[in-house]
C-alpha cells in the first residue's frame with residue numbers, strides 16, 4: 001500500500017501574491033502573523049503581502065527574527081509577538097528556514113509542547129493554525145512538505161518533525177519574489193531541488209505519482225537552472241524553477257530523500273556548510289554509487305538532461321546522468337571535490353556514522369549502504 005498526500009491548494013504565476021488577501025479571507029483569517037527573516041524584510045518582500053492583506057482588511061504583524069538553520073530557541077524570540085498578537089493564521093515567507101519556522105510557530109500556537117517532544121514522525125497532537133506558505137527561493141519545496149527541520153539545542157543537531165499537521169492550507173508561488181536571489185543562492189537552492197527530485201525518483205519508496213512529479217521536475221531544472229543562475233531577472237526561468245522545486249517537494253515528502261541528504265546532514269554540520277551547497281556537491285558521488293541499483297531510472301535522468309543514450313549499453317547510459325550533473329555543477333561554479341570545503345579524512349568515520357543514523361533517509365536509498373561504503377565514497381572524492 002502507498003499513500004500520496006499533499007497540500008490542498010497551490011496558487012502560482014507571476015504576480016499571484018496579489019491574491020493573498022482574498023485567500024486569507026476565504027480561510028476566515030482576520031489576524032495574520034507573517035514569519036520571515038530580516039534579509040527578506042530588508043529586501044522589501046513583505047510589502048506586497050502587506051498591501052494585499054490591507055486591501056482585504058486583514059490585520060497583520062511581522063515576526064522577522066528567523067535565522068538561518070533555526071532551532072527551537074526561535075520560540076523564545078517569537079514569544080513577544082505570538083503572546084500579544086492573537087493570530088488566527090500564519091503566513092511563512094522566505095527560504096526553507098523561514099517556512100520551517102512558520103510551521104513550528106503555527107503548531108506551537110495550538111499545542112502545549114514541549115516542542116522537542118514533536119521531533120520524529122506523527123508526534124504532533126493537534127493541527128496548528130492554518131498556514132499559507134510563500135517561498136522566495138526555488139529549492140527546499142518546504143511550502144508543500146509536511147516536514148519542519150529544526151536544530152535541537154540539547155544535542156546541537158538538526159532534526160525533523162514530520163506530521164500532516166505541518167501541511168499548509170495554501171502554497172503561493174509567485175516568481176516575482178525570487179528575482180533578486182543572488183546567483184550563488186540560486187545555484188545552491190536550485191541544486192537542492194534537483195537532489196530532492198533525483199533522490200525521491202530513484203528511491204525505493206517511489207510511486208507512479210512521485211515518479212511523474214519528479215521526472216518533470218528534473219526535466220525543468222535541467223532546462224532552467226543555468227538560465228536562472230546566469231540572469232536572475234529571467235522570469236520564465238525563475239517561474240519554471242519555482243514550480244519545479246514545488247513539484248519535487250510534493251514528491252519527496254511522500255518518499256523521503258536518500259543517501260545524499262543523509263551525508264549532507266552530517267557533512268554540513270561538521271563543516272558548517274549551507275544545506276543546498278552540501279547536497280549539491282555530494283550528488284554526483286551518490287548517483288555514481290547508486291547507479292547499479294536502478295539503472296533504468298538513471299537512464300531516464302540522463303535523457304531528461306538531453307544526453308544521447310541511443311544504442312548504448314544500459315550501465316553506460318545510466319552513468320551519463322552523473323556526467324550531466326557534473327557538467328551542471330561546473331557551469332554553476334560548484335566544486336564537487338570535498339577537500340575544497342575544508343574536509344579532513346580523520347573525520348570520515350564520524351561523518352559516515354552520523355549519515356547512517358538518518359534512518360528515514362537511508363531506508364529510501366536505492367542501494368543498501370554501510371559505514372564503510374560512505375567512508376569509501378568520501379575518500380574517492382576528497
Ligand SMILES: [Fe+2]
Pocket residue numbers: 140192196261275279
Ligand atoms: Fe534538501
